[in-house]
Amino acid sequence: MSNLTEAIREQARKILAxxxxxxxxxxxxxxxxxxxxxxxxxxVEDIDKLVWPSFGLINLANYLLRxxxxxxxxxxxxxxCDSRSIVALLKENQIDRDRLYIIGVNCPGMxxxxxAREKVGEIITAEDKGDGNWKLTTxxxxxxxxxxxLMPSNCVACRHHAPVISDVIVGDPVTEPEGDGYDDIRxxxxxxxxxxxxxxxxxxxxxxxxxxxxxxxxxxNCDECFVDVTQPKWVDKGVEPTDVAIWQLIRTYHQAGRCVxxxxxxxxxxxxxxxxxxxxxxxxxxxxxxxxxxxxxxxALPPLATYKKEDPQxxxx
Amino acid sequence: xxxxxxxxxLFEHLKRESQIVGLKKDGSRYFYQVIDLYDDWESxxxxxxxxxxxxxxxxxxxLFYFKAQKTIxxxxxxxxxxxxxxxxxxxxxxxxxxxxxxxxxxxGYKDPYxxxxxxxxxxxxxxxxxxxxxxxxxxxxxxxYKSEGADIFIYPxxxxxxxxxxxxxxxxxxxxxxxxxxxxxxxxxVDRRRAESKIxxxxxxxxxxxxxxxxxxxxxxSFWDSIHSAxxxxxxxxxxxxxxxxxxxxxxxRGARGLRSRQWDSCLYEGYTLETSGHNPxxxxxxxxxxxxxxxxxxxxxxxxxxxxxxCGRCGRAxxxxxxxxxxxxxxxSWE
Ligand code: SF4
Ligand code: SF4
Ligand code: SF4
Ligand code: SF4
Ligand code: SF4
Numbered sequence: 001m002s003n004l005t006e007a008i009r010e011q012a013r014k015i016l017a018x019x020x021x022x023x024x025x026x027x028x029x030x031x032x033x034x035x036x037x038x039x040x041x042x043x044v045e046d047i048d049k050l051v052w053p054s055f056g057l058i059n060l061a062n063y064l065l066r067x068x069x070x071x072x073x074x075x076x077x078x079x080x081c082d083s084r085s086i087v088a089l090l091k092e093n094q095i096d097r098d099r100l101y102i103i104g105v106n107c108p109g110m111x112x113x114x115x116a117r118e119k120v121g122e123i124i125t126a127e128d129k130g131d132g133n134w135k136l137t138t139x140x141x142x143x144x145x146x147x148x149x150l151m152p153s154n155c156v157a158c159r160h161h162a163p164v165i166s167d168v169i170v171g172d173p174v175t176e177p178e179g180d181g182y183d184d185i186r187x188x189x190x191x192x193x194x195x196x197x198x199x200x201x202x203x204x205x206x207x208x209x210x211x212x213x214x215x216x217x218x219x220x221n222c223d224e225c226f227v228d229v230t231q232p233k234w235v236d237k238g239v240e241p242t243d244v245a246i247w248q249l250i251r252t253y254h255q256a257g258r259c260v261x262x263x264x265x266x267x268x269x270x271x272x273x274x275x276x277x278x279x280x281x282x283x284x285x286x287x288x289x290x291x292x293x294x295x296x297x298x299x300a301l302p303p304l305a306t307y308k309k310e311d312p313q314x315x316x317x
Numbered sequence: 318x319x320x321x322x323x324x325x326x327l328f329e330h331l332k333r334e335s336q337i338v339g340l341k342k343d344g345s346r347y348f349y350q351v352i353d354l355y356d357d358w359e360s361x362x363x364x365x366x367x368x369x370x371x372x373x374x375x376x377x378x379x380l381f382y383f384k385a386q387k388t389i390x391x392x393x394x395x396x397x398x399x400x401x402x403x404x405x406x407x408x409x410x411x412x413x414x415x416x417x418x419x420x421x422x423x424x425g426y427k428d429p430y431x432x433x434x435x436x437x438x439x440x441x442x443x444x445x446x447x448x449x450x451x452x453x454x455x456x457x458x459x460x461x462y463k464s465e466g467a468d469i470f471i472y473p474x475x476x477x478x479x480x481x482x483x484x485x486x487x488x489x490x491x492x493x494x495x496x497x498x499x500x501x502x503x504x505x506x507v508d509r510r511r512a513e514s515k516i517x518x519x520x521x522x523x524x525x526x527x528x529x530x531x532x533x534x535x536x537x538x539s540f541w542d543s544i545h546s547a548x549x550x551x552x553x554x555x556x557x558x559x560x561x562x563x564x565x566x567x568x569x570x571r572g573a574r575g576l577r578s579r580q581w582d583s584c585l586y587e588g589y590t591l592e593t594s595g596h597n598p599x600x601x602x603x604x605x606x607x608x609x610x611x612x613x614x615x616x617x618x619x620x621x622x623x624x625x626x627x628x629c630g631r632c633g634r635a636x637x638x639x640x641x642x643x644x645x646x647x648x649x650x651s652w653e
């Protein structure tokens with residue numbers, strides 16, 4: 001059992017036993033290779049179901065929205081990015097801070113089954129060798145791969161491993177890497193418009209419009225999503241390339257100043273669409289133009305909620 | 318039964334008359350797609366990331382176009398298909414679609430879009446010698462060696478392939494193929510047991526007397542509040558499922574024409590039961606999960622006498638939060 005698992009259980013046990021909260025939302029072992037389940041624990045006896053997972057690219061802040069109009073006091077395990085989503089939700093008055101107990105985790109980074117699938121093929125079994133390597137059985141044979149090669153792009157780019165808001169923090173602090181983490185996006189920007197267009201077109205061609213990406217995202221939380229509105233209808237159903245593009249672009253824009261680059265959307269996508277290209281490009285724009293990073297400063301006003309005369313607007317259509 | 322040494326000969330033989338649709342790699346995933354060359358077929362992949370249902374029931378399908386008073390049917394000619402290398406659970410899934418979309422009797426619903434494709438498809442099944450840890454077909458009346466529903470069924474053996482033709486269509490299709498008749502096929506039984514022993518078994522009781530009965534008594538149970546919590550209602554489970562067949566219908570305009578089309582839908586979507594008035598008879602996640610489990614293990618059993626889940630395990634593999642329907646069904650069975 002990892003130290004983090006132990007530390008999380010200890011904190012969860014304490015707050016549940018002291019009746020500080022009604023339930024704890026956290027991760028549990030999955031039953032398929034590289035998978036993680038979730039638990040909602042309201043009894044001290046069940047605490048040992050909690051784990052710190054290797055493949056935990058689910059953003060738990062998403063679940064807080066369920067308790068928006070209930071009286072529950074909630075304990076929640078929060079990675080760096082989850083904590084940023086909590087901040088983003090607090091700013092949008094989606095949750096009450098005083099009904100939350102945040103068990104923040106200094107997150108060493110997660111691994112991704114999508115990345116694993118891309119690198120080695122469809123995975124049948126996975127075994128943690130305990131030395132930083134994973135033994136994966138795939139349809140193409142058995143391979144050993146380092147956990148560093150299984151990191152998703154958002155964890156590689158992450159500069160906020162430490163929770164930005166919490167009631168208690170577990171785990172050793174992580175040294176933040178150099179740079180701002182956007183080198184891959186800047187590299188992408190260097191490509192010609194035709195190349196960029198082709199690249200995005202190919203990604204969009206895989207989208208089946210199931211909206212798993214939306215459902216996995218804490219800040220994709222409109223009461224009625226524009227794609228579901230039928231009167232008036234903003235965009236046709238189905239997988240016509242223009243409709244898919246409209247869906248993806250608007251989803252991305254609606255995340256401006258709200259997306260924390262947790263990678264939950266991309267990890268959830270059954271079609272393997274690389275969504276973080278879009279959201280991270282937009283995050284970079286928001287950062288460069290408006291000097292804002294989602295969920296980092298609890299006091300800062302989000303760009304979509306403010307207007308300043310000197311806001312850059314040359315790119316508005 | 319007959320024997321061939323190399324599947325390539327069968328592939329080439331069938332390809333003379335039809336296009337072949339089988340598992341092909343696309344990016345890092347495997348889909349049922351037209352395969353021109355035998356070598357493009359991913360023979361070692363057990364299941365595609367999506368099921369073969371889209372061959373008969375595409376995710377997004379035009380039903381008709383309209384212009385002023387005129388209705389125009391889509392013109393795409395459906396080509397004859399060979400659905401190549403499908404596993405028994407997926408074959409059973411196709412069988413369920415057939416039960417839904419091509420119902421018996423005068424009154425029965427007949428879906429022309431499904432039927433035109435189904436009638437032109439020859440199903441070539443393939444036994445599973447190496448099931449995956451997520452498979453549970455043996456708990457839902459299936460088996461990795463079940464040939465029922467296929468036109469041609471392939472059993473890989475140590476030194477070649479045994480071929481069974483469960484249907485007249487299949488028999489006709491292999492005519493002219495250079496084959497060797499085999500009398501003793503007792504080894505197959507050994508192979509079947511070996512493959513089955515690798516599959517995780519859940520106890521659901523008999524089809525009509527087990528879980529279906531239990532679920533009938535559980536409509537108001539608190540059970541439903543305990544299982545759905547992690548579900549984000551993303552519908553992935555329905556999209557990858559070989560037997561989920563719900564669809565939504567919508568209209569759109571294309572220039573001067575209008576078109577009506579249908580798209581896959583899922584009972585786990587909040588909008589699935591939303592009525593025009595704004596009323597939603599299934600407003601909560603727990604009610605929606607109750608529907609899913611009941612449809613798979615109770616309602617379908619009541620109407621058609623069979624489970625609507627074939628145990629392919631795709632949903633649990635693809636679900637972002639790893640919800641395993643078999644485990645939920647097993648929990649329901651033992652719920653006090
Ligand atoms: S999850 Fe993937 S396939 Fe589904 S709508 Fe989002 S991008 Fe498209
Ligand atoms: S858009 Fe994706 S990466 Fe951004 S917050 Fe939502 S789930 Fe996370
Ligand atoms: S419900 Fe899940 S396991 Fe059952 S047939 Fe559908 S995808 Fe396969
Ligand atoms: S569930 Fe059974 S039939 Fe389906 S792939 Fe697995 S072993 Fe084969
Ligand atoms: S795939 Fe999982 S999370 Fe998505 S709707 Fe199905 S059970 Fe719920």
